[in-house]
Amino acid sequence: MFITFEGGEGSGKSVQSRILYRRLNKLAISTLLIHEPGSTPLGERLSRLVKSCRSGSITATTELLLFNAARAQLVSTILLPSLNRGSVVICDRYTDSTLAYQGYGRGLKQEIVRSANEIATGGLKPDLTILLDIPVSEGLERKRNNDNDRFQSEEVAFHERVRRGYLTLARKEPNRFFVINSTMSKQSISQIIWQRVNQLLFK
Numbered sequence: 589m590f591i592t593f594e595g596g597e598g599s600g601k602s603v604q605s606r607i608l609y610r611r612l613n614k615l616a617i618s619t620l621l622i623h624e625p626g627s628t629p630l631g632e633r634l635s636r637l638v639k640s641c642r643s644g645s646i647t648a649t650t651e652l653l654l655f656n657a658a659r660a661q662l663v664s665t666i667l668l669p670s671l672n673r674g675s676v677v678i679c680d681r682y683t684d685s686t687l688a689y690q691g692y693g694r695g696l697k698q699e700i701v702r703s704a705n706e707i708a709t710g711g712l713k714p715d716l717t718i719l720l721d722i723p724v725s726e727g728l729e730r731k732r733n734n735d736n737d738r739f740q741s742e743e744v745a746f747h748e749r750v751r752r753g754y755l756t757l758a759r760k761e762p763n764r765f766f767v768i769n770s771t772m773s774k775q776s777i778s779q780i781i782w783q784r785v786n787q788l789l790f791k
Contacts, residue, residue: 591608605623622662649696652704691753716784727770
């Protein structure tokens with residue numbers, strides 16, 4: 589089973605992905621937790637490059653290609669082999685992040701972003717995508733002390749476009765997306781997620 593976590597800045601997806609990972613491990617279910625961009629030596633280097641560069645110094649198209657270069661490496665060397673071994677794979681961000689950030693946020697055409705994603709993944713899609721939705725102002729407030737991330741320092745209008753993009757994607761694929769209000773407590777969110785994952789795993 590392939591589960592992805594998505595959401596804007598400060599939505600809590602990294603925290604919730606770790607909670608789910610620990611919960612599955614306690615049940616002795618073979619589980620792998622990875623994140624994008626990263627989880628491979630190449631991916632980590634590209635992540636530092638893209639996130640730390642001065643705003644405006646990397647074009648939207650360059651962002652798209654760099655993120656998908658990291659993704660292609662991750663899918664072929666870690667993600668697919670793990671799924672083929674029967675593991676549950678949890679990924680913190682995946683192709684929907686690119687559609688939301690580089691597509692809706694940066695304004696690249698959706699068909700271009702989808703084509704790049706398709707090349708990088710070979711068409712591999714998640715079984716479940718958990719979208720943690722939070723108002724932009726609240727999410728950015730949670731992240732206010734991190735000035736090293738170029739995306740977090742973007743103007744509010746950019747993050748509003750990203751959020752609208754995520755919600756649009758979720759409406760288009762309601763069977764794959766599971767949208768959760770991320771302003772609730774960490775414990776409440778983790779329990780809602782577990783109920784959904786438990787439903788799918790032990791169907």
